[in-house]
Amino acid sequence: MSEDLGTATAVRLDLWLWAARFYKTRSLAKHAIETGKVDVGGQRAKASRAVRIGDALRIARAEEVFEVEVRGLSDTRGPASVAQSLYAESEASRIAREQARALRIAERTGYRAPETKPDKRARRLIRALGDIDAT
DSSP states (O other): OOOOOTEEEEEEOOHHHHHHHSSHHHHHHHHHHHTTOEEEEEEOOOOOOOEEEEEEEEEEEEEEEEEEEEOOOOSSOOOOHHHHTTTTEEEHHHHHHHHHHHHHHHHHHOOOOOOSSSOOOHHHHHHHHHHHTOO
């Protein structure tokens, strides 16, 4: 089942996502596909779906969304430089990801974790505010 880059006409979707390094394991790739985080050509797909060169994929991973076009096929996981040659991300997708990342960083900028645990008075105030997790 080990086929070289470009010699195969089609590869399983979960295998390609793993080989292209979008997910660390095939089982994580399969789970993402089953939960609807991966679309092929705008439609939900199964893990066994064949991916061909030229297919458009939309991959949601954590807080990032990738819109890529399949440029190469491989069923083996290689170095990152080879994995990056398997797909081409659209410019609009890359810009949207960078903007979303900048927004998340800006939202976190003002947050500062408390240096100590809340004292008795602070715990009472937290409970009074309705935080049910605070005990």
